[in-house]
Amino acid sequence: MRRESTQRATGLAKAKQNLKWQRDPEGMRLRILEAAKQEFSAHGLAGARVDRIAAKAGANKRMLYYHVGNKDELYLAVLEGAYDKIRSEERGLDLEHLDPPEAIRRLIEFTWNYFLRNPEFLSLLQTENLARAKHLKRSTKVKSMHSPFVEMIRTVVRRGVDSGDFQVAVDPVQLYISIAALSFFYLSNSATLSVIFGRDLLAKDAKDERLAHMVGLVVAALTGRSAALFEIAKAPKSRAAVAQTV
Amino acid sequence: MRRESTQRATGLAKAKQNLKWQRDPEGMRLRILEAAKQEFSAHGLAGARVDRIAAKAGANKRMLYYHVGNKDELYLAVLEGAYDKIRSEERGLDLEHLDPPEAIRRLIEFTWNYFLRNPEFLSLLQTENLARAKHLKRSTKVKSMHSPFVEMIRTVVRRGVDSGDFQVAVDPVQLYISIAALSFFYLSNSATLSVIFGRDLLAKDAKDERLAHMVGLVVAALTGRSAALFEIAKAPKSRAAVAQTV
DNA sequence: ACAGTATTTATCCAACGGGTTAATTACTCC
DNA sequence: GGAGTAATTAACCCGTTGGATAAATACTGT
Secondary structure, three states, rough: OHHOOOOOOOOOOOOOEEEOOOOOOOHHHHHHHHHHHHHHHHHHHHOOOHHHHHHOOOOOOOHHHHHHOHHHHHHHHHHHHHHHHHHHHHHOOHHHHOOOHHHHHHHHHHHHHHHHHHHHHHHHHHHHHHHOOOOOHHOHHHHOOHHHHHHHHHHHHHHHHHHHHOOOOOHHHHHHHHHHHHHHHHOOHHHHOOOOOOOOOOOHHHHHHHHHHHHHHEEEEEEEOEEEEEEHHHOOOHHHHHHOOO | HHHHHHHOOOOOOOOOOOOOOOHHHHHHHHHHHHHHHHHHHHHHHHHHHHHHHHOOOOOOOHHHHOOOOOOOHHHHHHHHHHHHHHHHHHHHHHHHHHHHHHHHHHHHHHHHHHHHOHHHHHHHHHHHOOOOOOHHHOOOOOHHHHHHHHHHHHHHHHHHHHHHHOOOOHHHHHHHHHHHHHHHHHHHHHHHEEEEEEOOOOOOHHHHHHHHHHHHHHHHHOOOOOHHHHHHOOOOOOHHHEEEEO
16 A cells, blocks of 8 residues: 555566555655654654654664664754755756856845745754754765855855955855845744744745845845845845756 | 762852762753753764763763753753853844944954854754754744844944945844854865865954954945955954954 | 565563652741 | 740652663565
């Protein structure tokens, strides 16, 4: 019954009988990781329940240990997968061929939309940081995938300075952290912020407003032309300016 | 033994004999909340252990329930205390009497230094957001303490626009969220960011650099004069520019 | 068709963790 | 100095939870 929903990962897909049940190790592993992602992001590391993960994956608890490992290893696997996904999508942004201010806007919009589309990513990072990156430090995969990304941003900044669009050569790492921060904090803390400020920060209009604000802030700072950009920000009626990036 | 360290809250302080032990309900409550703050911020909500809190407070587990309540109530009490503390310090910032750009710089520096001095505050907020503000929503105290704060910022922005220092009248809530975001994300995620970017973001120089970057970014965006500010940012040798705000 | 292996299930358990109960001790006020 | 109350302690309860064991079942190559 449960096997009907998961395609066999092996292309051969024999479409066998399922008199009782079929085996599906690859599919099982994926379902476990997906279930674990949901569980860890919903309840944190300590709050996550191994049994719930198993149930959600339509599996037996023993399967987790068989296919991945104990709770911590499972968590690290999920985390690595999450980083892999965002960095690989970023690689497709193609910032090299845009003029610098547009490239920055694009990066901000992508980051914002990615975080919106993948709220579990935010939770996972929060959880990992509460654990002071204990797990991530043991990962070799993750460290390697970031220098190309930084170089991509560095190039944009340099091009912007050369063309006269940008007034300063900011450190690409600082810039990216700031861009990520503006989206990340707003979204990851939207629950408490909504309470203390008495606004629903996740309402459609509020989100549009936020994106416009962030783009205005960063691009204005880099180019020195604040007024024009922020004015756009004040009347974000047109959905075009807020289009999905991916 | 343990009572020697805590002054009696009742001014009368009889300096009695401590043949065995004295009572100290107020002190006990404070010690419990302090211990709970540490425990919750170090391990999150689910990861926190009631027994450890008791031990750390030099108390019996039963005391927590007697003086505060169950784990959730304890957590909410800690959270409310944390909000109370930062908002009350902010009230002393006296932004009204500074010229607008300086006031913004001051707010950024305060926020940054406060987060640096109170890392548990960051953890607590992260934890609460992972719980989708479930506890905070039940709190009546917290909601009320924020509108004055927003008005304070609104006034600064308005003055800045009137004086011509600022080129745009940004929404004070957006502005504050952005200011908080730039510091919060950097610090709360410093563990994972340090790993993926291969830099120690908490090293002294890195922190100075970050503060300069944030001030440059925000003030430049508001005033439209990026170059000057960011140039300062690139040579933050003088500690004066990075002085403690509180 | 059969032996061997990979995958999955059905149980079990010891430690843990939040919370409670009941007894004990310090303090207050008369 | 003693009754009544507030604060504190010690011990226990019981559902939960991560993890382990061993048996069963599907699959593979021969």
